[in-house]
Structures are given as C-alpha cells and as structure tokens.
Amino acid sequence: MFDYKLLQAFHMVVTTGGFEKAARELFITQSAVSQRVKLLEEQMGQVLLSRTSPPRPTPQGLKLLKHFGQVSRLEQDLKADLLPSSEQGFNNLALGVNADSLATWFPKAVTPLIRTENLLLNLLVDDQEQTHRFMRQGKVQGCVSVQKNPLQGCKAGYLGYMEYRLLASSEFTAKWFPHGVDSRSLSQAPGVLFNLKDELHTKMVSLVLGEKPPTMPLHHIPSVKQFNQLIADGLAYGVLPDQQAGKRLKSGLLRDLSPGHSLRVRLYWHYWNLKSGLLERFSTGLIKAAQGELPV
C-alpha cells in the first residue's frame, strides 16, 4: 500500500500552491512537508513535483493526485455509511464550473444538494471549454463542460443548453453600428471578452460575418457582473446568454445586433465513474435540476 500521509502532503502542496501553506493546513512544519514529498518521490522512483513557484505536479504527479482524490472520495462515502449520522462530517466535493453557469442556473440546482448531502464545495471556475482540464488533472470530481463524450474513467450526462447572442445597448448600436455589423464597424467598436480564453466572441463574430473577423478592440473583464454592466452602460458590445440578457433584451434596454444569428452551447455534466454513492446521487440530482432550469 502507498503511504497516504505522504500523498496527502503532496496533494496539499499542489492545492494550496506552496510548501509553507501546505504546512499550515496540515499543522506540521514546512520541512516535514518537504521531506514527505521527497520520500514519496523516492518511493515512486519519479519526480512528482517541479519546484517552481507555485510548485506544479509533473505528468506522473498528476496521476498520483487523481488517485489520491478518488481514494478520498471513496473513504468519505464509507465513513458516511459506517458512522451514525450525528457523527458524520461534511462531504468534500471539488467541482469545475464555467462562470456563466455559476452566474445563472448552477447555484439554484446545487443549493438543495448542499443541504441534503451535507456538502462542502470547492469550486474551480474557468471557461466552459477549459473545465474538463480540471477533470483530467484530477483536481475536481465533476465538471460542467461543453465536451460531449466522457473522459476515460468518467460518466457524462446532458444538462441543457445556453443560447448566446451578440448584444449592445441602443445608444451603443446607434453610435458604432449605424449601418449594421460588418468587418469595418467591428474593427472600430469596443467589445468585451470575459478573459483571454474566451473563444465565444470570435466564434459568434465569425458566424455573423461569414468570414474571419478583423482585429477587434476588446476589453477583458473577468467578472460576469461587470461584464454585463459594461454592455448595459453602453461602453461595449458583447456575447451574452439569454439567461443573463433575457429581461434587458425584452424591455428593449439591449438590442440583438444580428437577429437570427445565435450560438447554442450545449452543456454536459462529467463525473468520476467510481461507484461512489454520493457522487452518483449528486450527479443525478444536478442533472435533473439543470434540466428544469435550462432549455433542453
């Protein structure tokens, strides 16, 4: 058997981003953490951690981390089975979720499950094209993703879709797109991206133009609320899902820059195929709740 005390130290260094922080979390000294990681590397005969700042796991280290996460999940399930409910602790669940889901349907779907399953959530947030990386790296036990096919060792279920449109305020539309959306107006009008990894904007603009978009002046605002506010304030145009723009679009505060053009992003729930009772119940509950919140 592996020495799980060593794996725990290694896991903590990676998740906290440093030996010092890991030491604090584990209530041991920094040099004890360092020794445990070194010993683990000797036992495995592999370098598991590159000593960068923050330290990052090697590909071999990632495999070990994923294994550690799976064993932890199964241990927690067993405890819930063995202990009387009054002595049961919380169930830790690390999940990957895209920012637009977290800002719309996800909390409503998850809140009842936090109560019934006594969960402690650790959410990692990224673009819907990126969340499955957390899964591959073993950092999360489940994630919302645009990937349809389950990763190796995982199951996947359909959640529903989000429909994105190219939107701006009336004032902004009149100023920057008086003759509609074309290559010339797009090269001049300020748009807004969530972050550099946000690929929806380019996809949407390519769809509207029917060709490769020009170089566009773009803000980068990695906050859903401020992203929306910038568009509402007439400072930029941008791509928004109906779940966020719906009311403002109906009331006329926002205008669809290219009616008839929209991008449908289908979302899937991926989770470890572990025969973990908790993860199965959580996933079933989440998928059902999502399908009630999102169009399918």
Place this chain on the structure above:
Amino acid sequence: MFDYKLLQAFHMVVTTGGFEKAARELFITQSAVSQRVKLLEEQMGQVLLSRTSPPRPTPQGLKLLKHFGQVSRLEQDLKADLLPSSEQGFNNLALGVNADSLATWFPKAVTPLIRTENLLLNLLVDDQEQTHRFMRQGKVQGCVSVQKNPLQGCKAGYLGYMEYRLLASSEFTAKWFPHGVDSRSLSQAPGVLFNLKDELHTKMVSLVLGEKPPTMPLHHIPSVKQFNQLIADGLAYGVLPDQQAGKRLKSGLLRDLSPGHSLRVRLYWHYWNLKSGLLERFSTGLIKAAQGELPV
C-alpha cells in the same frame, strides 16, 4: 535597438497562453511565432520561455515582458499626442484588481475614465494580497493592493479602506453558534472562503479567538455573488466587507458573529512611474473617485 516584432510575439505567447493562440492574434503562422521567440532568445543569449503548457516566462523573460509593456504604454501616449483625435485608437490599460473591489467601488470609479480616456481595459483579478505580483511580473500597469510601499519603479497612492466582519444569517447563528464563536463551534460550522489564497478568513478568526484557529470545514466559492448568496442562504458563515454586507446587516438579515471585532484592509493604488500622461491622469482620477466611494 531590440527587434520589437520579436518581443511582441513573445509577449503574445505569454498573455494568450500558447503559440497557437498567439499566432491567431497576430495573424501569422504558429511556426513564425515559434521562430520569432527562438530568435529573440538567441539575440538575448537567454532562455526566455519555459515550454510548459501553458508556456511560462523565465525570470529573464519577465524582465523583457515588463520592458515591452512600458514601451507599449509610452508609444500609445505618443500616438495620442501626435494624431488628430478622430484618428486616435483606444488606449490599452492592463490593471490588477481584487475581487472585492471589482464587486464594489471599482466600476463606479473607472467607468467615467473609460469614456474620457478612451480606454480598453484588460482586468486581471486576484486576492488583494496577490495583485502586486501582476505588477512585479510586468503584466499590469497599475493595481489595487494592500501593499503600502511602492514597488521599484512605481508610484503608490492611498485609496481608502474596506472593513471586514465575521457574518452569518440569524438562522445559521442560532444553529451553529448558540453559545457564541469559539474553537469548538468553529471546528464544526461550515464557513466559506473565496479561494485557497484567501487569508482574511484565518486572520479574522484568529482575531476573534485570540489564538490559532482549529481546522475548519470550508467551502471555496470563487465568485463574489455566490459567496454572498451562500451566507445569505444560511449555508455558511464568512468574512464580508461592509460595502457588500451593509444593507443586510442593518436590516437584520445578517448578524455580526463577533461585534467589536473587525479587520480594516487599507487599499493602495500602484502604477508604473513612467511619466506617461495617460497613466498619471488615470491614477489621479481613480484615487480621487475611490476616496469618494470608500471611507478613508
């Protein structure tokens, strides 16, 4: 003189997180990007980029990136000076800001400046203890930070403070803290952190207890809105600034778990000391607006 076409390719690889994305942004082939970076390394006689995924600059690379950013800033200022205003493009400004500022005073202070200075913002968001790293790495030209003293080559100004308190809903308080906040109740009640780098929670709890806190069950929710919602829903307690909790605290929806204990976090604006007219005007405007929004 340096060949800035090479520096631009290097800069783009780092900011977009890959050779392929950099190629797309620059409208050149991936192998052209790769050649430019290699040539730059040969000219400098230094390894500038570690070819990880995503690629990361070496310490030597970071220095070059910072220089590139400063030259870009000065170039933009010059253009604004030389060109008639009708031909002037946008002024790109990369800024580091903490999530709590972005959710409260920052947008109100910045929105008028976006209009008057014709800005395109690139915001990088992190904890207020971490934002100055963006500055050191040359990724941003200004940042909101808890650091008081200016970094080398920078200026700093005082913005005001945010006052943090330990809060929970009445229902939550009655259930988990019937006899007040102590080591035992804190080891059982679920709390919420913004992310793993969030050190305010530990500081606040240490202040209330007067000793090192126990191991605490904690959610990690890296979204200001959902962080607040979890507390409002009675699913966790947490540390909130008055700017976010004020109304709910006054109306009795939230309760102060330890009246009389609060943490005052002073915020400072740091920016490159570049004699850039734009950066000076922006900084003066931001500091003035912040002091109108925040207590000083």
